[in-house]
Amino acid sequence: MLFLFVLLTAFSIGFLVMPVVIKILQKARIGDAPGGRKIHKKFIPSMGGIGFFVAAAVSIAIWGWQFPLPDIRYLLGAISLMFFVGLRDDLVELKASHKLLGQLVAVVLVVVMGDVRIKDFHGFLGIGELNLFFSYTFSAFVLLVLTNAFNLIDGLDGLAGTTGLIVSGLLGVWFVIQGLDSFAVLSFSFFGGVLAFLLFNWHPAKIFMGDTGSLTLGFVLGALIIAFMEFNAGLPDNASWRFEPTFSTGIALMIFPLYDMARVFTRRIRRGQGPMTPDKSHVHHFLLRMGLQHHQVTLVLAFVQLVVIATTLVLINFSDHIVLPIISAIVLLLGYRLDRIAVKYVKKKVATEPRILDLSKRSIDKVGSQKGVKIDPKDFQNNTINYN
Template sequence: MFFFLAALSAFSVGMLSMPILIKVLRKAKIGDTPGGRKIHTSFIPSMGGIAIFIAALVAMAIWAWQFSLPDIRYLLGAIVIMFFVGLRDDMVELKASQKIVGQLIAVILVVVAADIRIKDLHGFLGIDELPLLVSYGFSAFVLLALTNAFNLIDGLDGLAGSMALLVFGFLGTWFMLQGLESYAVLSFVFLGSIVAFLAFNWHPAKIFMGDTGSLMLGFTQGALILAFMEHNAALPAGDFMHFKPVFTVGIVLMLYPLYDMARVFARRISQGKGPMSPDKSHIHHFMMRMGLRHDQVALTLGALQFGFILLIFLMGDLSDHIALPVISFLALFLGYRLDKITVKYVKRKVQKQPRVLELKSRNTAKKHAKASVEAKELQSSKINLN
């Protein structure tokens, strides 16, 4: 009941603040205009992450003081830093190097100061405890990857918010059941604020979260996943909600963003482009070409992500050596089938459409026909030409 009230508080603040933010951003003309890689057709305010941040902050101020927060004080500070990195990038675009430096500061706070990191692979690939520096480096890399993978999927109404909803819902419930109240309340306040955001971001969207929201949410999810992995691994075997494939569960929780990032980078590199070159090769772009609406794509991908989370419950007693290959094979197979179906559909759609030369000849014929009709009308009309 307590955590439900915390989520409800964040939801209420988000619902009250979001319309105000939309009005302010519209007046300031801060948002995304159609054209280029944008797939919307009208001006939409961005930076909805501001309202998500405010809602979570207010709810934390109301409820979190009841718990001992020293274990997450550095995490909270890092989330604030990541929020301002995204805010600055939305207001005045940062260079990639500048953005990475800002992200690294937040990552160091979590990995080094808060000691939220991957300390042990628990026998995966024959590796157990990691040396301290290796642990720092590997954890920082994983956290940066999770943050930016989530940032990259924020290109469709309701998609990023739906994915975050699943992650925070799973983690909040797990932390609550394990008695990790500070992590649980943090997860639930973000859950509530995201539900409020989705009410305005669902298709047709009235606001986007922008980097202000996507970097902050991606980073928060990544940090909480690292915390989950370590606390889950510390549970005795057979304990309630203990997952044996520790590494696999962490991947599954962010499977769609990670798969989409890997897929896009691989395609760009194979085409001789830089991995960060902007294009329309994301999965949601492919699905849009099939004629699906924003909400249909978000629901489909959200259902697939939810299905993988359910699957990991069934594989909870298997080792990473079994669970990870199975999950990887399913993800690659579904991605391969999606690409094949999309390409086939687009080719069929193109074949049904008239070719450019045919359209030009038709237009020319129409113009000639119109001109001849006008000439005939002119000859037959009674006009004084003197």
């Protein structure tokens, strides 16, 4: 019951704060204007992450004192640092190197100081306990990948927020079951804040998350997933809700952002572009081209993510060597079908639309056929105006 109050507190504060944030950002003209790769039609305020960060922070401050928060004090500090990195990037764009440096400092706080890291592969790929240096390096890499993978999917109304709700909600319930109260408070605080944000971000969106929100939320989810993987692997074999496929479950929780990042990076590199070159080759762009609306795309992708997570739940007692290939095959097959269907749909749409030259001819014929429109070359013979 107490964790329900944590959630409701964050939701209430977020619901009250978000309209104020929207109003301030609109007056300051801080946001995204339409045009270029943007798919919205009018100016939309960005930096909505301010609202759910404030909501989560206040909820943690109100309820967190009852639990041993010192075990996540470095994580809380790193989340705050990541928030300010995103805030600065939204206000005054950071160089890629400076942005990465800020992320690395936050990652080091979590992995090294907070000791939230992957310490053991538990026999996966024949690897056991990791030495300290490789554990730090690999954990930092994983956290950076998860953070930036989540950041990349923030391109559609409601998509990043819905993904964040799924991950934080499921992890929050699992942390409660295992008695990890401080991590549960963190999970449900962000769940409530993001839920309030989603009311204003659902299509048609009144505000966007911005890097302020996507970097912060992606970082929180990444750190919680790593914590889940280590705590889960350390449970006794007969413990309730212990997932034998630890790595597969962690991947399944963030399957859509990871697949989308791998997909767009591969496509860009094949075209001879840099992996960070912006374009419209994300999964949600393809689904929009197929005629789906924003909310439909969000619900479809959320459903797919839940199906993959449910698969790991069904296979809870099987090892990563079995579960990881299964969920990988599911995702790759769905991705392949998506590409085939999208290309087929676009070709069909192009084939049924008139060509540009045909449109021009029709326009000219239409103008010429209008009553009262008569053009006679003789009318211009004795005209003194030079038309050259």
